[in-house]
Structure formats: structure tokens, C-alpha cells
Amino acid sequence: MVTLSNLYAQHRGRVCDKWSLYLRVYEDLFESKRSTALNLLEIGVQNGGSLELWAQYLPNAEHLVGCDINPECGTLFFDDPRISVVVGDANADEAFQSIKSICESYDVIIDDGSHVPRDVVTSFLNYFPMLSPGGTYVVEDVHCDYLDSHV
Known part of the structure; x- marks a missing residue:
């Protein structure tokens, strides 16, 4: 099967902004789940490119749900009915x-939303109960800018 990194490199749809390190981690986390009928929620989808990428990488996913606070995301439409x-x-x-x-429940939840600690905690408290047993909850872009080495 084609790797997530390869799909990302070949992606020609909407802009998809992911750190290359994340792609390798996601491959490690989700490779064994690729052929399952899973449900994915991504908080913070910006241009919608990541939803297109997940649709390619997870061909048997049942639901790929994105949520974004930007009203312009209301204009995002996809040919894939799972999105x-x-x-x-x-x-x-x-x-x-x-x-x-x-x-009602998700096998994968990715929080790529506001990145504000209070929001991340609130999202976790709200959505973790919706995570299926054995599911994966990921919070992206939690940088350690309070450490000298990251300033």
C-alpha cells in the first residue's frame, strides 16, 4: 500500500499543511487500522486538504468529520460522501x-484546532468520552515555547 508520506507528496487537491514528522508518526499509529471501517474526527481543518488525505489513506473509513471555526469552511464541499x-x-x-x-463515537480524534491550552483541555474533556475503545486521540502542535531551547 502507498504510504501516507507518499500520498502527501502526491496530493494535488486542497492545501494540506502537515509537518513531515507527523506523517511518519501517523503511519506508525494507523498503518494497522488502514483497512478497517473506522471513524475519524479532525478538529481544525483549515482548507480541508487533510480530510482529502485521510480519505485516500483510509479507504474503508466510514466517516471523516472535520470541524473548523472559520466560516469560510462552510464552502468546503467534497466528492467523497464520507467527508x-x-x-x-x-x-x-x-x-x-x-x-x-x-x-456517536470515533476511532481517531485529532485536535489541530486553536492550540490554546485551555481549548485543548476543553476539547479533550468533551471528545475523549466519544473515543472508541482502543482508539487514538492526538493533539497536534503542542510546542514547548516556554523552554529556552524552543525560544
């Missing part, structure tokens, strides 16, 4: 209910 986008603050009740109405 849904909820526009709103993932931590607001309306967006949470919309996400839950699409799928």
Missing part, C-alpha cells in the same frame, strides 16, 4: 451536537 465538515467552535454545544449527530 463532512461542521463549521463552528468545536467546544461550543451546537458544533459538538452536530459532530455527535454524524457519528
Whole structure:
């Protein structure tokens, strides 16, 4: 099977912004799940390119749900019927209910949202209970800028 890194390099759809290190980690985490009928939630989808990439990498996924606070994400439409986008603050009740109405539980949850610690914690408290047993919860871009070596 084609690797996630190769799919990323060949991707010609919407812009997909991922650190190359993440791609290798995601391959390690999800390689064994590629052929399963899983459900994925990504908080923070920006241009929607990552949803296209996940759709290619996870051909048997049932639901690929993205949520973004940017109203422009309401114009994102995909040919793949497995992809849904909820526009709103993932931590607001309306967006949470919309996400839950699409799928009650998720096998993979990726928080690539605001990156503000308070929001990350709130998202975790809201969405971790929706994680399927044996599922994976990932928080992206948690940088250690408070350490001298990262300033």
C-alpha cells in the first residue's frame, strides 16, 4: 500500500499543511487500522486538504468529520460522501451536537484546532468520552515555547 508520506507528496487537491514528522508518526499509529471501517474526527481543518488525505489513506473509513471555526469552511464541499465538515467552535454545544449527530463515537480524534491550552483541555474533556475503545486521540502542535531551547 502507498504510504501516507507518499500520498502527501502526491496530493494535488486542497492545501494540506502537515509537518513531515507527523506523517511518519501517523503511519506508525494507523498503518494497522488502514483497512478497517473506522471513524475519524479532525478538529481544525483549515482548507480541508487533510480530510482529502485521510480519505485516500483510509479507504474503508466510514466517516471523516472535520470541524473548523472559520466560516469560510462552510464552502468546503467534497466528492467523497464520507467527508463532512461542521463549521463552528468545536467546544461550543451546537458544533459538538452536530459532530455527535454524524457519528456517536470515533476511532481517531485529532485536535489541530486553536492550540490554546485551555481549548485543548476543553476539547479533550468533551471528545475523549466519544473515543472508541482502543482508539487514538492526538493533539497536534503542542510546542514547548516556554523552554529556552524552543525560544
